[in-house]
Amino acid sequence: MINHYVPTSLNDALKYLSTHDCYIMSGGTDLMVQKHVSSLVLPRFDKDVLYVGELKELQYIKEDKDGNILIGAETKYADLLLSPIVPEIYKTVIKEIASPNIRNMATMVGNIGNASPAGDSLVPLILNDAEVVLKSVNGERVLKVSEYILGVKKTARKNDEIIVEIRLLKQNLRYLYRKVGARKAESITKVSCLVGYQIKEKKLIDFRVAFGSVGVTIIRNLEIENKYKNIEVKDLDVDRVISDYYQLVTPIDDQRSNKEYRHKVAMNLLRKFLLELKGGIDE
Amino acid sequence: MLPNYKTSVKKVDNEDKMSGLAIFTGDIQMDGALFALPVRSTISYGKIKEIHVPTLPEGYYFISAKDIVKENVCNIIVSDWPVFADKETHYKGETMGLIIGPDKDVCIDLVNKTYADYEEYEPVYEMKNSYVHKEFKKGDPSLFNGAAKVYSEEFETGYQEQIYLETQAMLMYLDGDKITVKASMQCPFYIHKAICRTLGCKEDKVRVIQPAVGGAFGGKEHYPSLMAAQLATAIVKIKKPLFMCFDRHEDITFTTKRHPSKTNISAYLDKNNEIIGLKIHVGIDGGAYIGCSMVVLSRALIACTNTYTFANLEVSGDAYCTNKVPSAAYRGFGSPQSIFAIEMFMKHLAGFLRVDALEFRNKYLVKTGDITCTSGVFRDPIILKPLMDKAMEMSDYKRKREEYSKPGSLRGIGISTFLHGCGFTGSGESTIINAQLKIKKDKNGIVTFYTSQVDFGQGNRTTLKRIVVDTLGIPEDHVIYDAPDTDKTLSTGPTAASRTIIIVGGLCAKAAQHLKEIWVDGEEQEIVEPYVGPSYIKWDEDTMQGDAYPGYAWGVNIVEVEVDPVTxxxxxxxxxxxxxxxxxxxxRILVGQADGGLAQALGWAYLENEVAENGVFKQTKMSDYVIPTSLDMPHMETAFIDNPFPYGAFGAKGAGELTFVGGAPALADALEQAIGKKVNKIPATPEFIMELMNDED
Amino acid sequence: MKINFKLNGSNVTVDVVPSKRLLDVLREDLHLTGTKEGCGEGECGACTVLVDNRPINSCIAPIANIANKEVITIEGFRETKAYRVIADAFADMGGSQCGFCTPGMILATYAVLRDNPHPTEEEARIALSGNLCRCTGYQAIVNAVLKASEKGIKL
Incomplete structure (x- = not known):
């Protein structure tokens, strides 16, 4: 018998989690689709379900003294878009996620919890070293989103834990982003690319690249990034960077696209962004 | 002088549909209705040795071919599709039976536990086994032997799913001993016939009533007949109300779609590069059963020279049997496939001859009095030139075409001309359909009339009523025109083939005119008006010779595109x-048809990708089979040029399908200009455009 | 489990499993059939309702998430002045054909105009991009949004 629990507080939820291995339902926009069977039929869950989507204490957006943005896990995408303190790059990405209706329901934590390689918000989260705060009755720990996500649908969450907060650490980066889906709205990403960089006195003092939907999770490689840090921008060898990422990008064929397209477009986007980065040297 | 019917009137169903009051099939509340869920075969082709059904709880039923009352045949044009797969299954997902019961959740479990033992045969997924072949000639194709040059190409088009927003749904119940059906449908009398045929029952034992219908586009022309025959078989045994409604993934996966096609065209040229004639072969993938594929093929072949005329033709076509879901009606009914091919071919041929594509095409455009490809005559005034001039002026075509011809512009503007034959092919209206319209008036002067035309969004309930109101010259609220009910309505034929206004509209006008002529105040009067076609229409379906349609509607589409070289x-x-x-x-209603038809055509041309792999569709959800959103569609401009047709109501011709047939070639023409490559296949997805752009030919 | 919420201005309580879709609660338990199901996966927007004044897809909303909120469906919205303005604009511009997407489209239009009373054509297209229509090609619907915007929905 599947148990459904709607807690009235976070503590209440944590207690439930300490004794139940369960699905954690936020906005439901992914889980309700995954478990949907048919109209007029209840979704079929194979484990208990905990509904935390409307816990008010997990709905907030605030800034700490270091300029990091702290987001309560159950804050909806629509609220992130309305917030004056959420960094623009996140808004750019969120605006292209699903549809206005879905953005009124869905949360960023849902994207993180699902650990889908096509989760659009994971791309800026991982590129910006964002963190999640996990809580259980036994305490709290902080993980980078990149550490939290282990693979397709696999995460580092323990059964008694729940993500309570997302921390967007302050960054001084410029960004170049593009999502490619099947159509101009409401599309699941075929391939996406985000480049973050900082240029100071013509030197590339920070350089980061992330790809979505072209591997088992978001692709980011610190080793490659480090190779290009602190070089003169004019010395950035576009072909070399592309060849570094060439093997790392390992897309698949599916009902939405094919691996040739995904790979080629990932490289095209990277090339375009690198050229823009180099072109923007004098700004 | 015609009255000005261009102006729009309030649509009769607007308020109900906007306010949520309109009752669609799934909205009908009926106590005690049981859910009916299909049990589907799991192999593409083979012998069904035994179906294993789990023990059914009380109140649950399994209905299959064993329960067939008279004929295990679904009445479609060619009735080769069984109501329930019996000894064999011919495609994966074919219905072998129904699980029926009060709790849908329980039904789902029972369906999942029902399975069959099979002996598998080798399935065929490619177009190689023809089950319908047609051919005809015009002029003297033996002249091809003297050609100085031959130019040949092949064209391909893909599946298209209708994505009517309301999925297939049907409610069936007994009213006394009368089987009563309310369903999402196009053709009440098709359903009526299908039930009578499989049960072998009398016509007055079945009644079909149309509730609100949430889109159809051809997809609800034949498939509901199958559902009806299945439910009818069940209701005879169970005698309780039955409800069958498909979820979206089920609707995409198992209901009929637009035929994929492969068309080969060869042009035979003389030494002056004049076309001696064309040899055209159109192949369509009909899926496991013929159903209506022979008629789709017929329309594809009749349309194969589109708006052009050639002295000599050798035309043939095949509908191929494959072990996949049967293909059937979808807006355009075969003609979009062959019109895409000929439009692109004419353009490519001009390229091959190094002449201007538009001038080249114009040289072969049909004129009034020209002989059609089936050796009939284009009788009515043809105004293609003014249509083209107007569309070019609206779009600033010439300037843009010139501007985008610079290499690397990545923009293109394309044009297509096209036609669509209105009504059933040939003399079908007078020989097969035989529409009859009943109109009556009560003592108080209230006029009621009936048709079997379903309004699934086209606006015909408004327009047909208006035709009667205006002809009689009485106030609108003195005319009652409800949705079809086979107990009250004589058949005015199916809601298909762009025939509603040209044929049934004409019939409405004529009946109303007759009523007006015999009108006596204070008396009950009734008229049954039969359809009488134009006497000049002579058609032989076997030889495909003669006048294929009573009239043709014409159009021009111009589409402007841009291609992103990175993605x-x-x-x-x-x-x-x-x-x-x-x-x-x-x-207003016509612009709605025009924009909507073109949007579907553009979706088919570049966005909507339905691919079958091992006999099953890979895209089975609306997140994978994507249709255009409001952001994907551009601003659309539409204009009409008046050219009254003597046999339609107030000069009207058909418009429903016409608006679909030219979209794909116009888009492909624009895409070719943008990327400088030939586009012989649609949908032109980004994956395909990448291949084209990277192809160093 | 008993779940309370406000529906079209009145308090209602339903006793259902918390995972039950809001759409099914509306259609099956409360017999409000103006909200339609087109896809069951949050793609088409035919099931759009307003929850705390924001449009959502009721086909993927578990009823647990609706507890203590205010839901407005087309049945409630059609009683408002804003509905009249929008519905008249849809009628004038031919924004409704088969009508299956229309209740959702009208609620989505309300949400657009409330947040942005004078949208451009492009902004209207963005705002409606989660409500699919297969009949109109969208131009007539976009025209209706712009027309309703001219009149103002008078909130």
């Missing part, structure tokens, strides 16, 4: 269309 995505920047639909009745 190979295509954006549509604008569309401009002009149409000759005779005399336009209610321009």
């Amino acid at each position: 190979y995505e295509l954006s549509i920047l604008g569309t401009w269309s002009t149409y000759d639909v005779g005399h336009a009745i209610d321009e």
Whole structure:
């Protein structure tokens, strides 16, 4: 018998989690689709379900003294878009996620919890070293989103834990982003690319690249990034960077696209962004 | 002088549909209705040795071929599709039986536990086994032997799913001993016939009533007949109300779609590069059962020279049997496939001959009095030139075409001309359909009339009523025109083939005129008006010779696109269309048809990708089979040029399908200009555009 | 489990499993059939309702998430002045054909105009991009949004 629990507080939820291995339902926009069977039929869950989507204490957006943005896990995408303190790059990405209706329901934590390689918000989260705060009755720990996500649908969450907060650490980066889906709205990403960089006195003092939907999770490689840090921008060898990422990008064929397209477009986007980065040297 | 019918009137169903009051099939509340869920075969082709059904709880039923009352045949044009797969299954997902019961959740479990033992045969997924072949000639194709040059190409088009927003749904119940059906449908009398045929029952034992219908586009022309025959078999045993409604993934996976096609065209040229004639072969993938594929093939072949005329033709076509879901009706009914091919071919041929594509095409455009490809005659005034001029002016075509011809512009503007034959092929209206319209008046002067035309969004309930109101010259609220009910309505034929206004509209006008002529105040009067076709229509379906349609509607589409060289995505920047639909009745409704038809055509051309792999569709959800959103569609401009048709109501011709047939070639023409490559296949997805752009030919 | 919420201005309580879709609660338990199901996966927007004044897809909303909120469906919205303005604009511009997407489209239009009373054509297209229509090609619907915007929905 599947148990459904709607807690009235976070503590209440944590207690439930300490004794139940369960699905954690936020906005439901992914889980309700995954478990949907048919109209007029209840979704079929194979484990208990905990509904935390409307816990008010997990709905907030605030800034700490270091300029990091702290987001309560159950804050909806629509609220992130309305917030004056959420960094623009996140808004750019969120605006292209699903549809206005879905953005009124869905949360960023849902994207993180699902650990889908096509989760659009994971791309800026991982590129910006964002963190999640996990809580259980036994305490709290902080993980980078990149550490939290282990693979397709696999995460580092323990059964008694729940993500309570997302921390967007302050960054001084410029960004170049593009999502490619099947159509101009409401599309699941075929391939996406985000480049973050900082240029100071013509030197590339920070350089980061992330790809979505072209591997088992978001692709980011610190080793490659480090190779290009602190070089003169004019010395950035576009072909070399592309060849570094060439093997790392390992897309698949599916009902939405094919691996040739995904790979080629990932490289095209990277090339375009690198050229823009180099072109923007004098700004 | 015709009255001005261009102006629009309030649509009769607007308020109900906007306020949520309109009752669609799934909205009907009926106590005690049982859910009926299909049990589907799991192999593409083979012998069904035994079906294993789990023990059914009380109140649950399994209905299959064993329960067939008279004939295990679904009445479609060619009735080869069984109501329930019996000894064999011919495609994966074919219905072998129904699980029926009060709790849908329990039914789902029972369906999942029901399975069959099979002996598998080798399935065929490619177009190689023809089950319908047609051919005809015009002029003297033996002249091809003297050609100085031959130019040949092949064209391909893909599946298209209708994605009517309301999925297939049907409610069936007994009213006394009468089987009563309310369903999402196009053709009440098709359903009526299908039930009578499988049960072998009398016509007065079945009644079909139309509730609100949430879109159809051809997809609800034949498939509901199958559902009806299945439910009818069940209701005879169970005698309780039955409800069958498909979830979206089920609707996409198992119901009929537009035929994929492969068309080969060869042009035989003389030494002056004049076309001696064409040899054309159109192949369509009909799926496991013929159903209506022979008629789709017929329409594809009749349309194969589109708006052009050639002295000599050798035309043939095949519908191929494959072990996949049967293909059936979808807006355009075969003609979009062959019109895409000929439009692109004419353009490519001009390229091969190094002449201007538009001038080249114009040279072969049909004129009034020309002989059609089936050796009939284009009798009515043809105004293609003004249609083209107007569309070019609206779109600033010439300037843009010139500007985008610079290499690397990545923009293109394309044009297509096209036609669509209105009504059933040939003399079908008078020999097969035989529409009859009943109109009556009570003592108080209230007029009631009936048709079997379903309004699934086209606006015909409004327009047909208006035709009667205006002909009689009485107030609108003195005329009652309800949705079809086979107990009250004589058959005015199916809601298909762009026949509603040209044929049934004409019939409404004629009946109303007759009533007006015999009108006596204070008396009950009734008229049954039969359809009488134009006497000049002579058609032989076997030889495909004669006048294929009573009339033709014409159009021009111009589409402007841009291609992103980084992602190979295509954006549509604008569309401009002009149409000759005779005399336009209610321009607002017609613009709705025009924009909607073109949007579906553009979706088919570049966005909507349905691929079958091992006999099953890979895209089975609306997140995978994507249709255009409001952001994918551009601003659309549409204009009509008046050209009254003497046999339609107030000069009107058909418009429903016409608006679909030219979209794909116009888009492909624009795409070719943008990327400088030939586009012989649609949908032109970014994946395909990438291949084209990277192809160093 | 008993769940309370406000529906079209009145308090209602339903006793259902918390995972039950809001759409099914509306259609099956409360017999409000103006909200339609087109896809069951949050793609088409035919099931759009307003929850705390924001449009959502009721086909993927578990009823647990609706507890203590205010839901407005087309049945409630059609009683408002804003509905009249929008519905008249849809009628004038031919924004409704088969009508299956229309209740959702009208609620989505309300949400657009409330947040942005004078949208451009492009902004209207963005705002409606989660409500699919297969009949109109969208131009008539976009025209209706712009027309309703001219009149103002008078909130």
